[in-house]
Amino acid sequence: MxxxxxxxxxxxxxxxxxxxxxxxxxxxxAEYKVRISVVxxxxxxxxxxxxxxxxxxxxxxxxxxxKLLTRGRMDVTSEFAxxxxxxxxxxxxxxxxxxxxxxxxxxxDWSSNKVTGTVGTEDVTLQxxxxxxxxxxxxxxxxxxxxxxxxxERYTLFDVDKMRIADVSDAGRKRVKTKAGKFDAIGxxxxxxxxxxxxxxxCVEELGYLPVIIEQHRKGKLKFxxxxxxxxxxxxxxx
Numbered sequence: 001m002x003x004x005x006x007x008x009x010x011x012x013x014x015x016x017x018x019x020x021x022x023x024x025x026x027x028x029x030a031e032y033k034v035r036i037s038v039v040x041x042x043x044x045x046x047x048x049x050x051x052x053x054x055x056x057x058x059x060x061x062x063x064x065x066x067k068l069l070t071r072g073r074m075d076v077t078s079e080f081a082x083x084x085x086x087x088x089x090x091x092x093x094x095x096x097x098x099x100x101x102x103x104x105x106x107x108x109d110w111s112s113n114k115v116t117g118t119v120g121t122e123d124v125t126l127q128x129x130x131x132x133x134x135x136x137x138x139x140x141x142x143x144x145x146x147x148x149x150x151x152x153e154r155y156t157l158f159d160v161d162k163m164r165i166a167d168v169s170d171a172g173r174k175r176v177k178t179k180a181g182k183f184d185a186i187g188x189x190x191x192x193x194x195x196x197x198x199x200x201x202x203c204v205e206e207l208g209y210l211p212v213i214i215e216q217h218r219k220g221k222l223k224f225x226x227x228x229x230x231x232x233x234x235x236x237x238x239x
Contacts, residue, residue: 026208027054028233032226033179034060039098043226048234053081053090056136062098072097078136085131087141092134092158106134106158115158132156132163142168142188142201146209157192165193171200178212180228185212197223207231 032043041062048055060074074097079090094104102120109116113128133141138157145151155166171187185202186209197218201211210231216224 026233027235028231030210030228030232031230032214033229034224034226036060036098036224042229046234050079053079055079056140058136060098072100074098076136078134080137080140082144087133087137087144088131089134089137092136108132108134126158126163129163130156132158134158138166138190139201142190143203143209146186146188146203151188155190159192164195166190167193171202174202176202176213178228180212180231183207183212 027047027049029047030045032045034041034043039062041060043058043060045056045058048057056078058074058076062072073095075095077091077093079092081088081090088110089106089108091108092104092106094101096103102122104117104119106115106117106124108114108128110128115124115126115128115132117124133155135157138155141155142151151168153168155168156163157166158164168188168190171189173184173186176183176185183204183206185204187200187202189198189200191198197216199214199216202213202215203209203211210228212228214224214226215222
């Protein structure tokens, strides 16, 4: 599984609002138990306020016997702001020494409507046509839309070297059990057009639609699963 796909899968672990983000966005720390193919690990996430918006940081490290398979880690950071038309990414970076995927460093310039940066050793420049997201901020937009009750069926996002459409649909409701507790969750499924990977977020209203379980399937087989272990709202600001 590529780092970008893992970023997409774990991205929904953060809570965000849209036009009223200052009221609904809750800085927090969360810990998840994860399984990526044959590798087990822990995902730690943190959402902090900054002077101009927010920064989300996710880190996956192997645990137990998986340390014998790899001692790498996945490290993803997204800086973003909330505007009247939705969540706007500012910068996205990703490093994966578990799968040795290329490093990613992207900047979103909304004054010129361009995405620029690097994927591995390749320079990237793309023109933006309306609101678009990186593979982390699109999940925040989904959380925002759940909070507002105005979820769309399609979203535009950056994928390595081009813009792609992600189709979003309902996955129903179910009672889920995690180490953090039992919850009534609603499922939100998203899939990039042309991709065989389907990601489902099981979101809990009482936690501001924070996903407590995230699953990613490819060709019908479960490839990634994250389950909430602990969630702690915070009031810390990024320095």
